[in-house]
Amino acid sequence: MRFQPGSSFLKILSKLIPVLGLASFYGIVQAQTIKHDTLSKTSVQIAEPWKPDFDVRSDIVMVYGVDSTFENRVASWRKHGYNVQFMTGSAWGEYQDYFNGKFDGKTHLNEGQTDIDGNIIWHGKDVPYVVPTPSYINYLKQACKRAIDAGVSAVYLEEPEFWTQGGYSPAFKSAWQAYYKSPWIAQDKSPEATYLSSKLKYQIFYTALNEIFKYVKEYSAQKGLHIPCFVPTHSLLNYAAWGIVSPEASLASLKYMDGYIAQVWTGTSRVPVYFNGLMKERVFENAFLEYGTIWSMTAPTHRSVYFLTDPIEDGVRTWEDYKKNYEATFTAELLYPTVNKFEVMPWPNRIYLGKFKPNEQSAPEPINPQFATQMQIMVNSLQHMPVTSNLVSGSHGISVLIGNSIMFQRFPKHQGYDDPQLSNFYGMVMPLVKRGVPVQVTHMENLGFTETLKGTKVLIMSYANLKPNNAAVHLQLAKWVKNGGMLIYCGKDDDPFQQVSEWWNNGGMHFKTPSQHLFKQLGINPINGREEYTFGKGKVFVLRENPKQIVMQANGDEHFLKLVENAYNTGKGIPLAYKNSFVLNRGPYIVAAAMDESHNNDPLLLKGHFIDLFNTELPVVTSKTIPAGTQALLYNLDKISNKQPSVLAGASRVSDESITIDTYSFVTKSPDNTKNVLRIRLPRKPKEIKATNINQQNVAVENNWDAGSQTLLLKYENQSSGVKVKLTY
Template sequence: MKRTYGLRFAVVVSVLSGSLMLFGAAGARQPRTSFQTSREWRPELHLPADIAIVYGTNPGLIETWKSRGFMPFAMFSASWLSRDAEIVKKNPGIVQMMAGGQPFEMIPGRAWVSPTEPWREYMKSLADAHIEAGARAILPEEPEYFASTGYEDAFKKEWRKFYGEPWRGPYTTPASVFKANRLKASLFEEFYRDLCGHVKEKAPDVLCIVPMHSNLNYAQWGIVSPHHAISALDAVDGFVGQVWTGTARGMQKVGGKIESDVFSYALLEYNYFENLTAGTGKSLILLADPVDDREGDSWAKLRDWHEDTLAAALMQMRAAYYEVVPWPERVFLSTDKYGAAGGSAIPQEHASALMTMWSAQRAMPGGGRYAGGTTVIGALTADTLMWQKGAGSDRLAGHLAPMLSLARAGVNMKVVPAERMAEPGYMPPGIRLLIASFDAWKPEDSDIVDGIASWVKKGGILFLTGGEDAFNNIDSAWWKKVGYDTPTDALLEKLLPGVTSAKKVVLSGAPGPDGKPASKEVKLTAAPQAPANISYLGDLTALAPAVLYNAAAAGADVWMTVDGQPAVWAAGCGEGVLVYSGVPGEFVAEKKSGEDFLAAILEAALARGGKNSFIATDIHQVSRGPFLIVHSLRGSHKLKGSFIDAMKPYQPVTDETVVEEGGNAILLDVVDASMDWCNLEASACVVFAGGNVSGARSAPDSYEFLLSGPEGVYGAAWVVMIASQNPPSKAFYKLPGGEEMLIDIGKGWHGLTGVQHLIAPLHPDGTLVRLEF
């Protein structure tokens, strides 16, 4: 059986219909991995990747990477530049301003701008210069309009054009906050329509790709950006999903505890991008970063966080392209940013692990199978999540907590862009139950509500929560125009007509004794006909406001009550099921009993809908071809099989892998990989390596190959002996211009699979590795 080894392909690229079409024909390698840098090529940065994304305003750097065999892309910021840049100094009216006339400067020395003229023309000139220098793609990154800004002259002018009325300060009312952030999103939508359209006019075969953070992260950081609107632009070819330690490490409140959970949050962020792009023809590149913008953390902590994000990225089975590192200069050249007091260079074994992890990303096949819990649950989010950042209450915690609680429980959790529900028949595959709440975000258009209702009536299970929020009261909103107080009312009436006829909102509990103010809590009591698992919960103290509807009169089954009135209930809707909870998602954020409540309601909802029971596990596992990606949530887990762990470069093949609690593994099945990737008529084959493998030559008594990568880093290789099941007698390496050196291979042999593990220094021009039999 002959198949070409996944790390020894040549590049074949074709640009068809505005999308990057990548082919892996026999003898050809897809350009799967990339990195971004603001430096010219140098031997310490010669990474085992396909694409060099040259960052900044100097197109002259492109040739230094192109001449070394990298496909050149060009990236620059869509929203900021040095405050001393000529375009900024000549046009102070475009600088994003906060109340009081203070320029926004999250990072000292940078000016964030309103993406209006003349900024757009400047961006076009920058794109032109990079295209002329040979860039195969233009990546204007991070469209970021901050919620605290909107006081600059350019924005005031655009307000008058967009709304046909005088500008209003963004923080006066929830309605003005919503309108201001809607306009900010619209300006970046038009920015990309203009810029990417220009790129296509100038060079139709050059890609226009948008690198940006997830809408969950941007909402948490108070940034407005139009993810879905950008994805709908014909001239945009795809996204880089920018997720890393910095976006995923934030403290989140779940079950009353404020904690950081990098893996779970990254899992949600990456999955948002997967579902934003799947089926659209847009490419998706997922980013992970071995370090962080915040300096001072130990290399050990940085490695743990990076492995968390990388495992989460590889669990997105419809993604196959990766940005393995932004700023490799921070990783391989700096000695004062990370590590012990005063800083230190990256440990050698850690650097070697990056080589093998990046090789795993490069070789990772598309598709796969989730091998963890069997329940697939989706949760809706929308870009209007960012429109509600400003005046009024911040409902983000109640939005995030249910998703995080379920991801931590081992549920196969999916984050669904609500805007796509307006597409006929849209729903990511496998989702049995969908969670929705219009508290932290609002459906921008009634088509979204129509799509949700249609999905339920065709057999879906919807768990809808909350419904009371200050941003409901926007006179110009579509639900007001059609006669509803809230978008929740509009959806409920489509599913269960008449249910909103006697609505009551309980804003607080009963007043306390001795004149104490009323509690902001309400008591949930199980109804006599409630499912057993809900009755088992007993009385719960939940958070107000509680929204109570005339559910019993509408034919619903009441599960829990507040003050004797239906608060949690279920009803059949066509072929599907609606389960409604009148308490907000903040209940899950603030109380452990909120997590118990969520799990019980979802279990009962699945049972009501005739689906499999709610099943959670202690481990997330995804198999993709010969790879198994693992994250342990609770306890240690033993996995049997002859595996290479790409996260442990100095470890030979093992027959049992233990993944400790909170740990990760990227496991390669040696037998499957050898059968798929090796020429079984050769004397030996590199089945996996940390570095580029080329120039393999096989003889009856020897086998040699070139192993290349950044200077100063050691690469690991696992070589399967095909002609003989005996270990090699000796192994050597030879650097370009150097002498042949003996490799210690004494402890690297795995007899069951006939695989020899070895380590050798890397070199951009290739280190010759030779094994004698």
């Protein structure tokens, strides 16, 4: 991300022996220890050595950057029980020794990405964004070697980013000559030069990561190790919106790449988008789509993925703003039921020790204690968040096609072409998401995988904002339609990038636009005024309207929605259902969001017996009203089938659990100077509550017994070194 500077899911492994009932069982087994699942589900990234003030007790810590303190920083986290891994930037970093000549005797500032005016594009002081040359690639290999020698268990090369306004440096000109075998052309000269420049930027980082990861695998194998390699990356949507080119989906097919971290957070998701003629922030909806673009890169390729969200962000906002949008992005990431690995926060030192305004009228202050507690409740729920076969509520089977080339048409503008706020993408998705349809994203780079279109009944696409990377895309789409798929094509094909020199108009191809080649494979010749065509068992719907027009004007989506409804009803035989909410049940957790700007703004009402996990009091409620524009995370008490004592929710990591006939004990750990709150299920009201620290000193505890739910609420000061709690009942 832009700023640089315990135990796992608990389960009872032994089974209760049904001998003469529970009391007899406790008479036979005097103590039962709760063992730990060793799955690494949660992580943080940090450049600082361990400190109790931000000891968040995730499974993994990704120690950031290699410098003179690296080995000591690794040792400090490993000493406190963390699985230590390594992260560093692939396009930037504190690599001053490389740029000033200390690495190989040569200065390398001429490798910085450069804009049209000859200015280096800086990430920070003396930290340029880099064109990855062979010497730079070798530098990163040596950084990875040092990390492997220090005993890290994985390598993360984050953010392979090339700015669209870059492409004027000597290093990039040399790369152009080597790749295209022709003299460099300034990207501002024509649409084709822009397109070719972006393709090269994409290819440069694709090649660099492949080479570095290959080295990591081979070097670690020599040491008898298997070191996984990951790419932490923003979503394709965010990179396109911010004017950045990156390999994105293509990396999923690399032999030496094991997975991604989806770097989605309030800073990326708050990018304003158009809907119903109004441009504004729509953080929840945008986050839902951002996570979807990265989930769809991994699902058909079976690569691993961690979802990240950040309780704050790089931009200076208020604690009030951070809280609202953290809840939005956190909810969005949990709506993907097959993902249960999370980077729970980046830069915890910035969160716990930084100062920000509580609201616009206030002076900067440290983190609000209530927000810290709420954040820790949310983070610790991720340790227990299960994968589920349940689906998000709503009509499933609608996807939107996307591709890496959505990044290729962003800068500069040509012949009046513009795609404000990626509206040619959001025009195809926002009208549906806002109506409670869980639209998914399909990457054209993954169409060759058999699972890519599995479950998709209606596929919506446009070439107004991107172009197909090869002819195989159209062959794959035609096969899918022929077998019964419903394809909706939106676009006038009138942007200047339609005529760039590409596969559809050279090498024996003579198509004016890529869609002409697609339509030929589909056996159709779209006629003005006609929208519906049959191909095999499927259908093709052609809407000669650029998708941006659907959202950039009020009520511009009416005809589009009728077309989607027609395709969906034909494809599935059931009507497309609209609502203003999403709900997903994940084990005992209920993830829910209610949206505004929908066909209605009604609140979402859930009834049952819940613990409200966004409330620092962890109240037990029998109903939850979720106003439009807000979200909720609930623990469903009605889903508890195991009556054993257990911590159901809390602002600390729980370990060392033990149960006897009349006691339940455990240890909690969380950052110093934060407040813990726990909701604990017990068979009956406790007779004695005792809490002690590592020095056997008593810890003051507040408690409250809720007879209706048979749960105990405890409150006390967290300690990183641990607080042991023993409950006697």
